[in-house]
Amino acid sequence: MAVKAEPVAKKEKTDGRKQRSARSRDKIKTSILTLIRAGNYAPRAIDISEHSGLSMRTVFRHIDDMESLLREIAGDMQKELLPRFLQPYTATDWRGQLDENIARRVAVWEDILPVRLSASLCRFQSKFLLEEYQQVLELEGASLRAVLPENITADEACFNSLNEVLGVGCWINMRMDRGLSADAAQAVVRRTVEALIASAG
Structure with missing residues (x-):
């Protein structure tokens, strides 16, 4: 039985989400380090959101782990x-x-x-x-x-x-x-x- 190929549009959409997620994660890591080096030794989600320009929802999704x-x-x-x-x-x-x-x-x-x-x-x-x-x-x-x-x-x-x-x-x-x-x-x-x-x- 042939395996049904995943539609190209769906695969590209999934890849795009992964790339955006990876970029957001990099921004969060950079913001955490920048804030710590500036003297904020325990940055809050709102601090990270404001520094990175990402929404609170995006920040919480990543810092949950x-x-x-x-x-x-x-x-x-x-x-x-x-x-x-x-x-x-x-x-x-x-x-x-x-x-x-x-x-x-x-x-x-x-x-x-x-x-x-x-x-x-x-x-x-x-x-x-x-x-x-x-x-x-x-x-x-x-x-x-x-x-x-x-x-x-x-x-x-x-x-x-x-x-x-x-x-x-x-x-x-x-x-x-x-x-x-x-x-x-x-x-x-x-x-x-x-x-x-x-x-x-």
Whole structure:
């Protein structure tokens, strides 16, 4: 029995709806990130609607599946940021590699500061954000452990202290809660790292 072909007009109409939906979704993701970077760390549907120019009905239809939307936004950001974070070191000694690690961390943390702050505020309302936050912590620890010598990684208190001061959470605290400039915060990070390394057994 022959399969009845779908009418061309119907298929084109369906494809058109999918394309419009994809464009709307991209506008919503862009608006969410733009609003967060502007200081609106928990944008409401009405904020997204006004910024994107989309109707409230369209916005609600997409943000009703917020977990999926957050995964797409996080995936887009990872594609942009992970290559910066994981690029090979130019230095061959651990001190040089640690210096590069610090430099790239503070640069990335500063770039994504509003987004990480928003995620921190909202992570307990989202299983995905909790999982993603934990993955960031694991990446921080693994990348640091990879460059430090054994006498420092074996000193659990020293390693944990280094991991904390070099983490995005500490950066958020210094920049947002303490009100330090990016340069001042980086100076604190480097001074603390040097003191901790000097104290390692």
